[in-house]
Amino acid sequence: MKNKFFFAASLSIFLSLHFNAQENIITPLESKKIYVKGNALLIPIGVVNAGLEYQLSTKFTMQGDVLISPWKSFAGHEAQIYMGTIEGRYYFKEAFKGWHVGGNFSFGTYVVQKPNYWNDSQYVDAQVGASTPYINSQLYQKGFSFLIGVEGGYQFRLADNWNMDIFAGVGTSQDFYKGYVRGTGERYDSADGYNRSGEIIPYRGGVMISYRLK
Structure with a gap:
């Protein structure tokens, strides 16, 4: 009886592994x-977001891409961002076709003016709870970030060797930065070293036009 049970269990495990391997065979x-x-979507505003997507198996791919926003001033705000991302994707149908989900990791450096500084209010140093002689609109931030998130999207064929990939992603951003005064370069905050902040943000998205290299 024990031998029959062991055989049945072994056969069940073997068949399960076999069919899973067949489905996701390398x-x-x-x-x-x-x-x-x-x-x-980003080209019209002078931001480059380009990369490569490589097939790992019938349903899995790996994508590496870079995002470069070179603007020292965009509409009056600092907007320099240099970011690299590695992303693993799972396609429900087959690689490069239909709906997909994925996870990603990004690292970026930046010189930006945060949106909450786009006003002429007096800057209050929250760390000491005191007003400063600066106004928000003359301040900017410089630092780096680690981002981990998930994405989802849909990819479909446009023509021979051409695809369109519509996607969006959200994740946690862990930021390390220092604050500076525009024009003088002096620190406006009282932090000893880097300020640190963490938040959940949408940080990936767009419409990728893809061309098959092989």
Whole structure:
């Protein structure tokens, strides 16, 4: 009786592993696809978001991309961002087709003016609870961030070798920065070293136009 139970259990485990392996079998190297892609939504504002998406198996891909916003001043605000992202994706149908979900990790450096500084109110140093001689609109932040998040989207064929990938993502951003006064470069805050903040934000999204390299 024990032998029959062991055999049945072993057969069940084997069949389960076999069918799972068949579903997500590693694609032979010579047949794996690679797409180069660029974010069409960001080009009109002079921001580059481009990368490569590489097929790992029948339903899994790995994407690496960079985002470059070179603006020392955009509409009167500092907006320099340099970010790299690694993202793993799972496609419900097959790689590069249909709905997908994924997880990603990003690292970026920046010189920006945060949106809550886009006004002429007097800056109050929250760390000491005192007013300062500065107004918000003359202040900016410089630092770096680590971001971890999830994404979802839909990719479909446009023409031979051409795809469109519509996606959006959200995650946690852990930021380390110092605050400076525009023009003088002096610190406006009283922090010893870096300020630190963490928040949940939408930080990925757009419409990628993809071209198959192989």
